[in-house]
Each structure stands twice: as C-alpha cells, then as structure tokens.
Amino acid sequence: MYIGISAYNHESAIAIVNKNGELLDYCKEESLSRIKGDQSFPKRALKRLIQIHNIDSSIIEKVIFYEKPLSSFLIPLKIASKSLPGSLDFLVHQLRNFKNSSINCFLDLNKFMPGLENKLIYIDHHLSHTLTALLYSKSQENICSIVVDGFGDRSTSTISFINNINNIRELWAAxxxxxxxxxxxxxxxxxxxxxxxxxxxxxxxxxxxxxxxxxxxxxxxxxxxxxxxxxxxxxxxxxxxxxxxxxxxxxxxxxxxxxxxxxxxxxxxxxxxxxxxxxxxxxxxxxxxxxxxxxxxxxxxxxxxxxxxxxxxxxxxxxxxxxxxxxxxxxxxxVPPSPGDSGAAIGSAFYGYITSNKKPRKILKPSLFPSVFNCNEQLEQVKKIISEKFELISDCHHSALQITSKLIKNGEIIGTIISNSETGPRALGNRSLLCDGLNKQAVDTLNTVIKNRSPFRPTAPAMTIATAKKYYQIKSELKTCYLSMNATCKCIDNNISLDFPVTHIDGTARIQIVEDESILDQLLCILKPMGIEILANSSLNISGDPTCFDLIDSLMVCSLTPLKYLLTDFGLLKKK
Amino acid sequence: MKLGCFDLMKEKNILRILHETLHAEHGSALEMLAACKATSRDNLVYGYFEHAKDEYIHTKTFKKILATRIENTHVEIARNYRFTPIGIIKKGYVDNNGFLIETLKLKDFVAYVYTNELLAKKSFERILKLIKDNKRDFDSILDIMKDELRHHGMAREYFLKYYPNLQPYHLFLYKLRETIKNKTRRIYYKNIEFLEIIFKPLYSLLALLGGYLLLKFNHYHFYRENINLMDISSKSLL
The missing domain is CATH 3.30.420.40 (ATPase, nucleotide binding domain)
Incomplete structure (x- = not known):
C-alpha cells in the first residue's frame, strides 16, 4: 500500500493506492472534521482509511508527502528577508509557527502510528500535481503538464514535459x-x-x-x-x-x-x-x-x-x-477533478507506486467518486433521528428514483447522499442538491434559500452529452473536464439556453456531462419523457461548510434548511 | 453617528467578544456533531444531533448579530472580525488533537457538557449586559441562554440516569473542576500574553538575525530546470 498525504497548507487529504496501482480510497480531513479548509494533519482521514480497509502498518510500503517541506518553509522566509525590517512580523510569525509547518509531518506520523514515519518520503510539490492530472489522461506519454498555484516548494507555476511516466522534466518555472x-x-x-x-x-x-x-x-x-x-x-x-x-x-x-x-x-x-x-x-x-x-x-x-x-x-x-x-x-x-492541493495526495500516493516498481506499468484511472462510504454504515445509528424527523417514502432504489423524478418535475429540490463521495470540490450527483434546471423558482430557492449563496453566483447544470450539444458550444478539447464540472462553456448563439436559469449573466454555464450509469444519468433517463433534460446541480452543504460526507451530515443539512427530500442508498426520505 | 474614543474601545470590545463567541458556538456545534457520530446509543445520537443543530443555529445568530453591528464600521476594522472555520482550531475552540469525544471518556464528556453549558449561560449573561441597547440582539441571546440551560438539564438527566451511583454533589464537583480549569486556562492565557510582551523583542531580534542569515542562503541551487523530477531524491526535504 502507498499512502499519499497533503496537509498543512490547504485542505488536507489522504489517498491510498494498492499494489495493483488502483486508488483504493481518498478522504479529505474536512469531510470528517466538518471544518471547511481544514489543513491540519489528516489524522481522522488516515484513521478512517486504515480502519475500513484493515490496513496493517506492515503492508504500508511508503508514505509520500506532497511537497518538500524545508523548501516551502525556507523560501518564503528568504523572500520576506529581502523586505526587512518591514517584514519582521512575518518572519517572527513564520519562525514561531515552525512546529505547525509541514516539516512536522514526520512527528505527526510518529504520534499517529509509531514507526510509520520511517516510511515517509517527499515528492516535489508540482510533480504531485502533475501525477494527479496524469492519472485522468488516457495516454501517459508525450504530454505537457502545466501547474499553476499560489506557491509550491519554490515556484508558483511550472511547465513540465512527460516523456514517459518515469521521465518528467521541468522546463520552466515562475x-x-x-x-x-x-x-x-x-x-x-x-x-x-x-x-x-x-x-x-x-x-x-x-x-x-x-x-x-x-x-x-x-x-x-x-x-x-x-x-x-x-x-x-x-x-x-x-x-x-x-x-x-x-x-x-x-x-x-x-x-x-x-x-x-x-x-x-x-x-x-x-x-x-x-x-x-x-x-x-x-x-x-x-x-x-x-x-x-x-x-x-x-x-x-x-x-x-x-x-x-x-x-x-x-x-x-x-x-x-x-x-x-x-x-x-x-x-x-x-484538468483532474481535484486539481488543488487536496487532490495532490492522489498523485503523491501514485508516486510511491510508480517508483517502487522498476518496470514501467500503466496506472489505472481513478473513479470520480473514490471516497468510500455507504449510508448503511450509519443507518442503525440514526434510526431514532429518522423515525422522529423523517419519513421513508420508498426503500426501493428504482421506485425512489421514480418518485424523486416526479418531485423534481413538481419543482421540488432533492438532496442526494449516495454511495461514495466525489474527489473534488464539485458535487457530481452523489452529494448534490438537485432540481429542474429550467425551473427558475426552484433554482433560485436552491441557490439563495437553501445554500444561502450570493445571488451573483451561478448554479451549474448537469445533462447528457446529447442535450449539451443542443444548447452549448461543447469543445472536444475539454471533454474530460465536463465530466467533473471543471470548465465553463458558452451558449450557442441566439439559443434559448441564454435564458436558462442555470446560464450565467455572461452567457456561459459550468456544465456537467453526466457519466453513464451514474445516479444523475439514471435520473435524467426517467426525467426525459417528463420533459426535463437539465438538472441544476449544487453541492449538498450550507454555504461555508464542507460538502456533506456521511448520512448524519446530510440529515443535519435537512434539519437546518428548508430542504425536504433526501435520496439515500436505502431509499427516499421526506422531512416531517 | 461618530463614536468617541471610549465608545470606540467599548464597541471594539463587544465585537471581539461576539467574534470569539461565534467561534466558540461553531466549535460546540462541531463537537456535538462529532459526539453524535461517535456514539451508538439511540437516545444519545438523537440528543447530540439536536444539540449540534441548536449550536449551528446559535452560530448563525451570532453571525447575524456581529454582521449587523459591524457593517457600518470602517472596513479595516471589519476585516479583523471575519469568521473563518479554521479559526476554530487556531483559536483553540477545537483541539488540534481531536474532538472532546475522541479524547475523553463518554462519562467525562457528558460531565463536560453538563458544566460547560452552565458556564456558557453565565458568559452570555455578561454579553447581555454589553448589548442591552439592542432589543433584537438581546432577545436572540436570551433564546440562546434558554437553549444552553436546556442542554445542561438534558446532560444532567442523562448523567443521573446512566450513572445512578453518582449523586448530585458529584455533579457539583465536576462543575467545580471545570470552573477551576476555565479559570486556570484564563490565567494561563493572560500569562502567555504577558510573556509575549517580555519576549517580543527577543523574538524580533532572533528573526532579524535569522532573516539576514537567510539572505545568504542560495536557494537557486535547488531549482529544477531540465531535471527529471522523478529522479530527485525522495529523502530530501529540500
């Protein structure tokens, strides 16, 4: 097993890759701590993954940290030193926070599982981003990787060329x-x-x-x-x-x-x-x-x-x-589904896998939903909450989808908490708030009443590729980005899509093309004969909180907002 | 309306207290949510779920009170009172080592809730005195105080039901222990603040020296241009 860690700077996360080169699981610390942007050492995520996959320390080959900690600590200090004495407070703060910097990963690992720190290695920060992105590409040779972030190790942007998976050469850096x-x-x-x-x-x-x-x-x-x-x-x-x-x-x-x-x-x-x-x-x-x-x-x-x-x-x-x-x-x-620092844990874990196998091996493309969870894990625990506050309308998957579709047709908003969770910050159906994408009132309610978002922020639409082609200027260059809602596209000129409530004021939309057999695909299949081909899709959370991870989080969102319906692994719930 | 120097100081003090309380309430919401997830007994899961929900509502109330009081303040002052979730860890409202339910035994955790809800009510009484000029905020905090008292009662009920060997005076002892802990915590932080003043020149001097030394450090040596990134030593921290 190879464990990738990203922590201390942005949302921390853990990724685990098995000996066959598969991403076994991925978990962000904020999903468990419920603290948005939690950057502390991901102890809860690590504990959860080790427990649910029964991982013994003996089968962990390497723990890979997503940056070179001393570089990322020293270089900002050196740059700040050039502005002395004006930057004195900055220097004092950084030096006093030495123990909260990523250099501490070694000690945190030791505290969590003594002995594990001996398996710790470090990867160049932008390389961890590059490897994360590479996993989502069909071809793993002769590709150019561009990484642009705030700061990583020593640079803020880099261009690298991937000759093959064992030869990734940096060509330029800002x-x-x-x-x-x-x-x-x-x-x-x-x-x-x-x-x-x-x-x-x-x-x-x-x-x-x-x-x-x-x-x-x-x-x-x-x-x-x-x-x-x-x-x-x-x-x-x-x-x-x-x-x-x-x-x-x-x-x-x-x-x-x-x-x-x-x-x-x-x-x-x-x-x-x-x-x-x-x-x-x-x-x-x-x-x-x-x-x-x-x-x-x-x-x-x-x-x-x-x-x-x-x-x-x-x-x-x-x-x-x-x-x-x-x-x-x-x-x-x-663009990978989680291009930021939390996703870099995935690339880091794969670095361990790649460098441990001398023969070049193909790496397997991870799922868009790698964070393992099933609502049934918590069903017994929340029996009383459900019986007191909710009503199980349907416990059969097929009929739950049928009822959900009818509710969407009638202008209702549905929360989903289905199976594994998404990698990135965008909900792709499994942790979503959904409604009819062309129903202005429903979209407004979802955006401003349930999510409490600023009215100038758009809500994204989800649809099949066939529907997307009717309304939006789809670019073949971005086809993988549309799967994870990573790119906006323009409406077709003079098309009715310009008036859709899910289209932004500048005539663009951040569309999601749904994957075959996904929950959104199943819903759209039922909704199409009812005249609905576009769903508005936003993450299941209250503004300022992390996206829901488990059943209890989603029940809490239902309790705190006007959201009435929740589609789960065990059926459809209605708030009493 | 322009505030005098004294009024401005008083207003800043109110903003600081509201800002801290907002973080504390959000921290409590997360503590209760964690407790809800970490327990298996039906009633307890339900109780902590409801408690977390109340604390989330309190957080929202404090956000609203703070926002209303601050929206006419100068932007440079207002910026200091922004709420960021990770502030909960930085300010110590959630311990870096984990939630209380992860670090305490269930019995101690219930005792903690029992005593702290009462202590929270007392601190809200102090806030009430500060904001008595605003009826709407005053009423909102009164409602929160009722919730805190209810949570205290529920914890007490649970305690006496599941730990029948404990007598009410045991609860008094728990309360006393928490009160002393809170007081010593305050003394500790005051002490830290005092030491900060004493040691600040020393820290600054060390940082200044460190800074000038760093200017000599040639980090260009570690640049990667034309280097195969897969070949860089994975043991190196630089």
Missing amino acids: EYPYSLGLFYSTITDFLGFAINEGEYKVMGLSAYGNENSPHARLVKNLIKWNDITKNIDTEMEYFSYHKSVSNSYSEKLTNLLGEPRNPFVPLMPDDKYFQKYADIAKGAQDSVNMILKKIFEHAYNLTNSNKYLFSGGVALNSACLNSLAELSFVDELI
Missing part, C-alpha cells in the same frame, strides 16, 4: 513571489471574501464586470507577462502577501482602487458599489485568462505538444478553460 494564484487571492481578499474560499465568488462576480472600465484596467496592469524574460511580472509594491501576516495587499492598492469591500455588507447586484467590485473582479479574471494563455503558448514553444494537463489551485478557475481550449495548438486539455 518563482515565488510572482504568483498568479496569490494575485487572485489578494483580489479575493480586497473584495471582502475569504482567501482560499472566496475565489469562486470572484469568478462568479467577474461576469458582471466591464473589461474596459477604469477599475478593470487598473487591475490588469498589476500583473503581466513579460515577453522578453518569458515570465510573470507582478507589481509587487501593491501586494503584501510575501511580507505581512495580516495583509495580502498594501496601502498602495487601496490608493489605486479605492476602499476595499467591507466583508460584512452583503453584495447585491443593485447596490451602489456592486459595479465597481464586479469591474475589479473582471480585471482579475481577465489577467488570469491572459497570463494562462501566455503560459500555454510558452509551453507550446518549449514542447510542441498538443496535449496538456493543467492542475494546481488556479486550474479550479473554470472560467478560464474555454479560452485555453480555443488556442489553436491545444487538442486536449485535462
């Missing part, structure tokens, strides 16, 4: 602190949203912005691609993330863009300052699009490749993928 990810996070912070959590909101907000507005133009001047050095140029005097603990931006940015948004004032499309903030978001989004295009063009010049893997936190920016797929040299673009 060094810290010049970071596209940290630039976007800073704008997120300026707009009053939480870093590492509110980036989706900025992406949604940007659709309302005007690219030619003064604010958008000012933001676009903050980060550029230097055609001479072939690298990212950031106007660092506007940023403080590299030298301050509490501020990601400097006073100069406030002087440039005006007062930052108060995070406690709700942002509504009719508000006085809404347009200003939307324009800032638009400027940030356009910068990301432009620089990513330049990185891809540079990658093409270096590798001549037509196949690309794209991962790292910035790959979660689904709004940029469509324009990347439009680049003439891109034939295929693959």
Whole structure:
C-alpha cells in the first residue's frame, strides 16, 4: 500500500493506492472534521482509511508527502528577508509557527502510528500535481503538464514535459513571489471574501464586470507577462502577501482602487458599489485568462505538444478553460477533478507506486467518486433521528428514483447522499442538491434559500452529452473536464439556453456531462419523457461548510434548511 | 453617528467578544456533531444531533448579530472580525488533537457538557449586559441562554440516569473542576500574553538575525530546470 498525504497548507487529504496501482480510497480531513479548509494533519482521514480497509502498518510500503517541506518553509522566509525590517512580523510569525509547518509531518506520523514515519518520503510539490492530472489522461506519454498555484516548494507555476511516466522534466518555472494564484487571492481578499474560499465568488462576480472600465484596467496592469524574460511580472509594491501576516495587499492598492469591500455588507447586484467590485473582479479574471494563455503558448514553444494537463489551485478557475481550449495548438486539455492541493495526495500516493516498481506499468484511472462510504454504515445509528424527523417514502432504489423524478418535475429540490463521495470540490450527483434546471423558482430557492449563496453566483447544470450539444458550444478539447464540472462553456448563439436559469449573466454555464450509469444519468433517463433534460446541480452543504460526507451530515443539512427530500442508498426520505 | 474614543474601545470590545463567541458556538456545534457520530446509543445520537443543530443555529445568530453591528464600521476594522472555520482550531475552540469525544471518556464528556453549558449561560449573561441597547440582539441571546440551560438539564438527566451511583454533589464537583480549569486556562492565557510582551523583542531580534542569515542562503541551487523530477531524491526535504 502507498499512502499519499497533503496537509498543512490547504485542505488536507489522504489517498491510498494498492499494489495493483488502483486508488483504493481518498478522504479529505474536512469531510470528517466538518471544518471547511481544514489543513491540519489528516489524522481522522488516515484513521478512517486504515480502519475500513484493515490496513496493517506492515503492508504500508511508503508514505509520500506532497511537497518538500524545508523548501516551502525556507523560501518564503528568504523572500520576506529581502523586505526587512518591514517584514519582521512575518518572519517572527513564520519562525514561531515552525512546529505547525509541514516539516512536522514526520512527528505527526510518529504520534499517529509509531514507526510509520520511517516510511515517509517527499515528492516535489508540482510533480504531485502533475501525477494527479496524469492519472485522468488516457495516454501517459508525450504530454505537457502545466501547474499553476499560489506557491509550491519554490515556484508558483511550472511547465513540465512527460516523456514517459518515469521521465518528467521541468522546463520552466515562475518563482515565488510572482504568483498568479496569490494575485487572485489578494483580489479575493480586497473584495471582502475569504482567501482560499472566496475565489469562486470572484469568478462568479467577474461576469458582471466591464473589461474596459477604469477599475478593470487598473487591475490588469498589476500583473503581466513579460515577453522578453518569458515570465510573470507582478507589481509587487501593491501586494503584501510575501511580507505581512495580516495583509495580502498594501496601502498602495487601496490608493489605486479605492476602499476595499467591507466583508460584512452583503453584495447585491443593485447596490451602489456592486459595479465597481464586479469591474475589479473582471480585471482579475481577465489577467488570469491572459497570463494562462501566455503560459500555454510558452509551453507550446518549449514542447510542441498538443496535449496538456493543467492542475494546481488556479486550474479550479473554470472560467478560464474555454479560452485555453480555443488556442489553436491545444487538442486536449485535462484538468483532474481535484486539481488543488487536496487532490495532490492522489498523485503523491501514485508516486510511491510508480517508483517502487522498476518496470514501467500503466496506472489505472481513478473513479470520480473514490471516497468510500455507504449510508448503511450509519443507518442503525440514526434510526431514532429518522423515525422522529423523517419519513421513508420508498426503500426501493428504482421506485425512489421514480418518485424523486416526479418531485423534481413538481419543482421540488432533492438532496442526494449516495454511495461514495466525489474527489473534488464539485458535487457530481452523489452529494448534490438537485432540481429542474429550467425551473427558475426552484433554482433560485436552491441557490439563495437553501445554500444561502450570493445571488451573483451561478448554479451549474448537469445533462447528457446529447442535450449539451443542443444548447452549448461543447469543445472536444475539454471533454474530460465536463465530466467533473471543471470548465465553463458558452451558449450557442441566439439559443434559448441564454435564458436558462442555470446560464450565467455572461452567457456561459459550468456544465456537467453526466457519466453513464451514474445516479444523475439514471435520473435524467426517467426525467426525459417528463420533459426535463437539465438538472441544476449544487453541492449538498450550507454555504461555508464542507460538502456533506456521511448520512448524519446530510440529515443535519435537512434539519437546518428548508430542504425536504433526501435520496439515500436505502431509499427516499421526506422531512416531517 | 461618530463614536468617541471610549465608545470606540467599548464597541471594539463587544465585537471581539461576539467574534470569539461565534467561534466558540461553531466549535460546540462541531463537537456535538462529532459526539453524535461517535456514539451508538439511540437516545444519545438523537440528543447530540439536536444539540449540534441548536449550536449551528446559535452560530448563525451570532453571525447575524456581529454582521449587523459591524457593517457600518470602517472596513479595516471589519476585516479583523471575519469568521473563518479554521479559526476554530487556531483559536483553540477545537483541539488540534481531536474532538472532546475522541479524547475523553463518554462519562467525562457528558460531565463536560453538563458544566460547560452552565458556564456558557453565565458568559452570555455578561454579553447581555454589553448589548442591552439592542432589543433584537438581546432577545436572540436570551433564546440562546434558554437553549444552553436546556442542554445542561438534558446532560444532567442523562448523567443521573446512566450513572445512578453518582449523586448530585458529584455533579457539583465536576462543575467545580471545570470552573477551576476555565479559570486556570484564563490565567494561563493572560500569562502567555504577558510573556509575549517580555519576549517580543527577543523574538524580533532572533528573526532579524535569522532573516539576514537567510539572505545568504542560495536557494537557486535547488531549482529544477531540465531535471527529471522523478529522479530527485525522495529523502530530501529540500
């Protein structure tokens, strides 16, 4: 067995790969601790996986950590040292938090299972992203991998070429602190949203912005691609993330863009300052699009490749993928379902498998639902909660689906908690909130009443490939991305889809093409004769909480929100 | 309305307390949810589920109270009171070693709930005094206090039912123990704050020296250009 760990910086996670090269299980710590963005050592996830798969320490061959901890600790310190004495607080904070840094993984492992720390090895951070992305590609040779995130080990973006699985060569890197990810996070912070959590909101907000507005133009001047050095140029005097603990931006940015948004004032499309903030978001989004295009063009010049893997936190920016797929040299673009740091645990685990087998072996593509769970695990435990608060409408899978479909037809919203959980942040049907994608009232209720989301954030549609082709400009280059809801696409010109409630204000939608035999596919089969071919699909959670993992989490969401129906492994529940 | 210096300090103190309480309530919700998942007895699972639900509602109430009080404050002040879930761990409302149900015996956990709900009610009484000028917030906190008292009663009932050998004075002892623990915890943190003031110059000096030393450190040696990433030593931390 090979255990991959990602922890200490973003959502921590554990992945286990068996000796046959299969991803046995994957679990995020936040799924169990219920603390959104939990970055602590994933002890609960590790304990759960070891218990449910009966793993003995003797069969664990290697534990692979997803970065080089000393690099990722020292390099920010070195960069901050250049700004001394202004960065003194930052240095004090980092040095005092030494024991909370990833260097501590060795000790945490020892505390969890003494002896396991001796099997610990470390992998280059961007390599762990590359390997994660590679698993979802059919071919594992002659592909270019582009990783763009906030910061990893020493660099913030890299281009590598995969000759074969044992020969992955790095060709270009953007060094810290010049970071596209940290630039976007800073704008997120300026707009009053939480870093590492509110980036989706900025992406949604940007659709309302005007690219030619003064604010958008000012933001676009903050980060550029230097055609001479072939690298990212950031106007660092506007940023403080590299030298301050509490501020990601400097006073100069406030002087440039005006007062930052108060995070406690709700942002509504009719508000006085809404347009200003939307324009800032638009400027940030356009910068990301432009620089990513330049990185891809540079990658093409270096590798001549037509196949690309794209991962790292910035790959979660689904709004940029469509324009990347439009680049003439891109034939295929693959983004893994969890391109961020938590997904890097998967690549790390596979690194152990690959390097332990001298003969090159093919690696098996992981499922989109690798986190093992079944509601029956907890059924006995929650008997009283169900009998007091719910009614089991149907305990037969087939009839539960039939009733669910009728309810959706009647404008109801359904929560699902079916079998294994998704890898990434996007719910793909097993941990979803679903309703008729063309029923405006139902979509609005799902978005603003149940999820309590800002009204400027769109809800994603799920459909079959045949339906998608009728309404949206599907790009063959992004076909794998659509399976995991990783890319947006434009509506067909003058098509009725422009008026769908699941289409965003800019005429795009982050569509999900459903996998054959998946729960959504089964539902759409029943719904089609009823005239419904598009489902609105959002993750089953309350805004600010992690997506539900187990049955108790989902019962809690039902109890705390107006959600009435829950489709489970053992049937359909209705709240009393 | 412009606030005077004293009023501003008072308002900041209220915001700080609300911000802390918000984290504490969310921490309690997670503790109860964890307890619900970790127990198997029907009534206990149900009880903890309901308790967690109440705590989630309290969190929402405190979020609302904080947001209303803060929305007219200067943005640079407001930014300091943002709620982030991981703040619960950083602030110590959920222990890094695990939830209480994972680290305590069930009996001790019930005793902890029994005493802490009562202590929480007392701290809400202090908050009530601070926000008495706002009737809506005042009423919301009164409702929360009723919930805390109910949770305390339920824990007591459970305790006496499942541990009949324990007498009410045992509960008093548990309460006393928790009160002393809370007081010593406060003394400990005050002490830490005091030591911080004393040692800050030393930390700064060390960081300054460390920083200048780091400037000599040549990290370009560790760059990977044209290197096969699969060949890099997996034992190396750099």
